Structures are given as structure tokens and as C-alpha cells.
Amino acid sequence: MTEQVETARPRAVPGVPSARRWSNEKILGHVVMVFWALAGAGLLSYMIRDFNPEFMDRYGIKFVSGFIVTIELVGLSLLIGAILSLPIAAMRLSKSRLFGAIAYGFVYFFRGTPLIAQAFLVYYGAGSFRDFFSDIGIWWFFRDPWYCAVFAFSLNTSAYQAEILRGSIQNVARGQWEAASALGLSKPVIFWKIILPQALIVALRPYGNEVVLMIKGSAIASIITIYDLMGETRRAFSRSYDFQAYIWAAILYLVMVETLRRVWDRFEARLTRHLKR
Amino acid sequence: MDEILTLISFGPNGWGDEIASGILITITLAIATLPFGLILGFLLALAKKSDEPSLRAAANIYTTIFRGLPELLTLFLVYYGGQIILQQVFRLIFPDAQIEVNSFVAGMVALSFVFASYASEAFLSAFRGISLGQYEGGYALGLSRIQTMRLVILPQLIRLALPALGNLWLILLKDTALVSVIGLSDLIRQAGIAARVEKEPFLFFGVACLIYLGLAMISSIGITLIDNWSNRGEVRR
Known part of the structure; x- marks a missing residue:
């Protein structure tokens, strides 16, 4: 009996590290890495071989200005959105059913429809009310694509930020409210000094994601004729038919998003260092 | 009011049929993208949880790029870049071939890439929710690696990943609106044409927004149903 067991060929046991030096996974991993390396090298050689100094002369500065426009657009929208998100989150959290329903409708609309449709609705849709807007003297605002983009993006991000804020405030344990009121603190003091600081720590990560989403989403502004990074890229491509325009844009967006992600991770690690175990 | 109803009605005077065909394209695109995105995302998640550093790095490079x-921009890169690359490849065989990339296919490829990068994260965190004992139990029953994955892990994985995947589906549905920019006659583009012809932009884009909301609501119902189905084995608490 024992002999039989010993002579039976050992079957490869799954889950146990293989004794082979080159497991299938290792081979696959290296093959894919070689593919990435080749793709990177191919891209680099394409960028060098087809490098057009004239293109850089003419459009290099445009890319920089587009980059700045993108940052301005995102920064401004996020700021306005943050301010708008406060009353919306408060309404969502309020006991009043009416306020809750209004805020829920607002949030549902802006989270459930594409940003591009919202931008069109504001920029082109404002034309339907031209006479009315002219009469009350705000037509200058809706005539300008820049204001329309900021308007649409601010409302959009305010809906997302309100949800982040609401979720993180509700996430703070009830015991925190009870303990604070047992100490005789007033409601505003409890909210500002005890609940909000804890909520914001929870909210840090989703806020970071929202900033990244906003940077990526802002590319849509190019469609309503704003010359942000994407807009400048499309203009450069349509005039020069040089595909490198898109590669440069990709590099700039990746650098922007990756830098932000890294900085935000540092920032978060720093702010939550007292929670480390 | 009657004018508005005429404009969005079906038939020769209304834009109902054009908008309906746009809805159909939007839905088709999203549904056609889903399987590719899910499969690629699942494979990426497998790579990311592998013990092999090179495989993990390869998958992480992918996610970093497409997230x-x-x-x-991904859409433009695929649409124009794909055209250039395919042209170069085909020129090797047929020297004067003219390649044109179909905007539906370009949209599908680009959206699949993006979807997969997010789905891989959803699958990865679902994998973390499955204890090692599940694998060991499967192996102890004599199941092979693939059998264990298919019969033991995957059913649990779907349950755990479903909420995140449901969100990704809603995002995908919204992202299909971008293909209107490369000329596919989806909902947004049809609404845009109607808006320009009838000079009623607010009406038509408003209708488009409401349709997207309707699609999102129907999806939410569907996702809830699938979620209940996948949780049918769980004890109700």
C-alpha cells in the first residue's frame, strides 16, 4: 500500500509555489512587460523620428496655455461646487421631507446624466431663453462658453461633493453626537468641532477621486469651444494632422492626474497619521 | 405645449423616431462594451493579485494609463491612433489600402479599455473579501485551480463585486455619450441635430437628459434584481 503511494507520480498541487523557476505566471508577466517596453520604445522612437520642430514652435506655447486653462477651469468649478455642496448636503441631511426631496432630485439629475449632456443643456439650451435672459440682463453670462462650462461643471461637482459630504457625515458614529451632547456642548459646536473633522478624514479619499474625475471630465469643455488642454490639442491636430498632438496631451493629462494622486496620498497619510496602528 | 408634443412625437413631423434610434445605439454600444470590459477587467484583477511581481507591474501600468x-482623449487616441496603426500594418500587405475605423468599434474599444481598468479594481477588492480557506477547501475537495475558480470563487466574487460593477455600468452608460463627438449617431448626436434644425436646444437636450435618467433608473432596477439573485443564498439579517 505504502509502496503504491510512493510510486504514484506527485500531482501538481494548486496553490503551492511551483518548484519550477519559470512558472507560467512569471513567463506571462515578463511577456507583457516586454510588450509594454516595446510599446514604450515604439512610441518614443515615433516621437523622435516624426518630431516636428515647427509643430513645437507653433503649438508648444498653446499647450501650456491650454494646460493652465484646464487647471483654472477645474479649480474654479471645484471651489464653487464645494460652496454649493454645503447647502445641498445640509438639505439632504435635514429632517424636512421637502428639502430632502429637492436635494435628492438635484443630486440624482446631475449624477444620472452625462456631463457632456449637461454642458450642452447649459450652453446650447440657454439659447432657447435668449429673450428672457436678455431682459433680466444675464445673457452675457450664458453667451460665453467659459461661464457656461464653469456653471455646468460647478453644478455637476456640487452634486457629487454633496453626496461625499453627506455620506461621510452619516458615517460618523451616533455615539459621537451622544457623547458630545452628554458633555453639554451645543449642536453647532458638536457639528463643527467633533463631527465635521472626523467626517472630512473619511471624505478625503473620495474628494481626491472627485478632483481626478473633474480633471478628466473637464476635457469635455473642449467640445463647447473652450481652448483648454483638450481644446488646444484638437485645434493643433485639425490644423497640422500631426498625431503627436494627442500623445502630448495624453502625457500632460497623465502627469497631471498622477501627480495629484501622489500628492493626495501623501496629504492623506499626513492627515491620518494619528490613526495609524 | 402642443408644439412640443409634435416635436418629440414619432412620425414625419416629430423627432421621436430619430431619438429612438439614438437610444438604441447608446444601449447597443453600452451592452456591446460590457462583456469585453468585464473579461479584461477580471483578467487584470487576476494579474494584480498574482504573486509574480512582473505580472502585477504590467497590470498596474495598464490601470495607471487608462484611469x-x-x-x-482615450476615444480620440483609439479612433485616430487606431486608424494610423492599422493603415501602417495594412500598407505592408496592400500598398494603397485606405483604412477607416468604424466609430462604433472605436467607441467600443476605448470604452472597454476604460471600463476594464475600473472593473479590475472592483474585482480586486472583491477578491480580498474571499478568504484563503475557500481556495483551500476547493483544493481539498480535489478540484483543480480552474474548477475552484469557476465553482467556488467566481459565484462569491460576483456577489461581492456587484455593487461596484453596477456603478461602473451606470458610468459606462453615461460615457457612451462621448462617442457622439466622433460621429456616431447616438442619443446626444440625434438630440443635437434635432435641436439645430428645430432651434429648440433646451427642449431636445432636456429630453436627452431625461432619457439618460430613465435608462439609469431602469438599470438600477435591473442591478437590484441581479443583486437579490446573487444574494439568494445569504441569510437575511
Whole structure:
């Protein structure tokens, strides 16, 4: 009996590290890495071989200005959105059913429809009310694509930020409210000094994601004729038919998003260092 | 009011049929993208949880690229870049071939890439929710690696990943709106044409927004149903 067991060929046991030096996974991993390396090298050689100094002369500065426009657009929208998100989150959290329903409708609309449709609705849709807007003297605002983009993006991000804020405030344990009121603190003091600081720590990560989403989403502004990074890229491509325009844009967006992600991770690690175990 | 109803009605005077065909394209695109995105995302998640560093790095490079690029830019890169690359390849065989990339296919490829990068994260965190004992139990029953994955892990994985995947589906549905920019006659583009012809932009884009909301609501119902189905084995608490 024992002999039989010993002579039976050992079957490869799954889950146990293989004794082979080159497991299938290792081979696959290296093959894919070689593919990435080749793709990177191919891209680099394409960028060098087809490098057009004239293109850089003419459009290099445009890319920089587009980059700045993108940052301005995102920064401004996020700021306005943050301010708008406060009353919306408060309404969502309020006991009043009416306020809750209004805020829920607002949030549902802006989270459930594409940003591009919202931008069109504001920029082109404002034309339907031209006479009315002219009469009350705000037509200058809706005539300008820049204001329309900021308007649409601010409302959009305010809906997302309100949800982040609401979720993180509700996430703070009830015991925190009870303990604070047992100490005789007033409601505003409890909210500002005890609940909000804890909520914001929870909210840090989703806020970071929202900033990244906003940077990526802002590319849509190019469609309503704003010359942000994407807009400048499309203009450069349509005039020069040089595909490198898109590669440069990709590099700039990746650098922007990756830098932000890294900085935000540092920032978060720093702010939550007292929670480390 | 009657005018508005005429404009969005079906038939020769209304834009109902054009908008309906746009809805159909939007839905078809999203549904056609889903399987590719899910499969690629699942494979990426497997790579990311592998013990092999090179495989993990390869998958992470992918995610970094496609999560960092704006979806619109990914779409342009695939649409124009794909055209250039295919042209170069085909020129080797047929020297004067003219290649034109279909905008539906370009949209599908670009959206699949983006979807997969996010889905891989959803699958990865679902994998973390499955204890090692589940694998060991499967192996102890004599199941092979693939059998264990298919019969033991995957059913649990779907349950755990479903909420995140449901969100990704809603995002995908919204992202399909971007293909209107490369000329596909989806909902947004049809609404845009109607708006320009009838000079009623607010009406038509408003209708488009409401249709997207309707699609999102129907999806939410569907996702809830699938979620209940996948949780049918769980004890109700």
C-alpha cells in the first residue's frame, strides 16, 4: 500500500509555489512587460523620428496655455461646487421631507446624466431663453462658453461633493453626537468641532477621486469651444494632422492626474497619521 | 405645449423616431462594451493579485494609463491612433489600402479599455473579501485551480463585486455619450441635430437628459434584481 503511494507520480498541487523557476505566471508577466517596453520604445522612437520642430514652435506655447486653462477651469468649478455642496448636503441631511426631496432630485439629475449632456443643456439650451435672459440682463453670462462650462461643471461637482459630504457625515458614529451632547456642548459646536473633522478624514479619499474625475471630465469643455488642454490639442491636430498632438496631451493629462494622486496620498497619510496602528 | 408634443412625437413631423434610434445605439454600444470590459477587467484583477511581481507591474501600468487619461482623449487616441496603426500594418500587405475605423468599434474599444481598468479594481477588492480557506477547501475537495475558480470563487466574487460593477455600468452608460463627438449617431448626436434644425436646444437636450435618467433608473432596477439573485443564498439579517 505504502509502496503504491510512493510510486504514484506527485500531482501538481494548486496553490503551492511551483518548484519550477519559470512558472507560467512569471513567463506571462515578463511577456507583457516586454510588450509594454516595446510599446514604450515604439512610441518614443515615433516621437523622435516624426518630431516636428515647427509643430513645437507653433503649438508648444498653446499647450501650456491650454494646460493652465484646464487647471483654472477645474479649480474654479471645484471651489464653487464645494460652496454649493454645503447647502445641498445640509438639505439632504435635514429632517424636512421637502428639502430632502429637492436635494435628492438635484443630486440624482446631475449624477444620472452625462456631463457632456449637461454642458450642452447649459450652453446650447440657454439659447432657447435668449429673450428672457436678455431682459433680466444675464445673457452675457450664458453667451460665453467659459461661464457656461464653469456653471455646468460647478453644478455637476456640487452634486457629487454633496453626496461625499453627506455620506461621510452619516458615517460618523451616533455615539459621537451622544457623547458630545452628554458633555453639554451645543449642536453647532458638536457639528463643527467633533463631527465635521472626523467626517472630512473619511471624505478625503473620495474628494481626491472627485478632483481626478473633474480633471478628466473637464476635457469635455473642449467640445463647447473652450481652448483648454483638450481644446488646444484638437485645434493643433485639425490644423497640422500631426498625431503627436494627442500623445502630448495624453502625457500632460497623465502627469497631471498622477501627480495629484501622489500628492493626495501623501496629504492623506499626513492627515491620518494619528490613526495609524 | 402642443408644439412640443409634435416635436418629440414619432412620425414625419416629430423627432421621436430619430431619438429612438439614438437610444438604441447608446444601449447597443453600452451592452456591446460590457462583456469585453468585464473579461479584461477580471483578467487584470487576476494579474494584480498574482504573486509574480512582473505580472502585477504590467497590470498596474495598464490601470495607471487608462484611469489617468480623460475618456474623451482615450476615444480620440483609439479612433485616430487606431486608424494610423492599422493603415501602417495594412500598407505592408496592400500598398494603397485606405483604412477607416468604424466609430462604433472605436467607441467600443476605448470604452472597454476604460471600463476594464475600473472593473479590475472592483474585482480586486472583491477578491480580498474571499478568504484563503475557500481556495483551500476547493483544493481539498480535489478540484483543480480552474474548477475552484469557476465553482467556488467566481459565484462569491460576483456577489461581492456587484455593487461596484453596477456603478461602473451606470458610468459606462453615461460615457457612451462621448462617442457622439466622433460621429456616431447616438442619443446626444440625434438630440443635437434635432435641436439645430428645430432651434429648440433646451427642449431636445432636456429630453436627452431625461432619457439618460430613465435608462439609469431602469438599470438600477435591473442591478437590484441581479443583486437579490446573487444574494439568494445569504441569510437575511
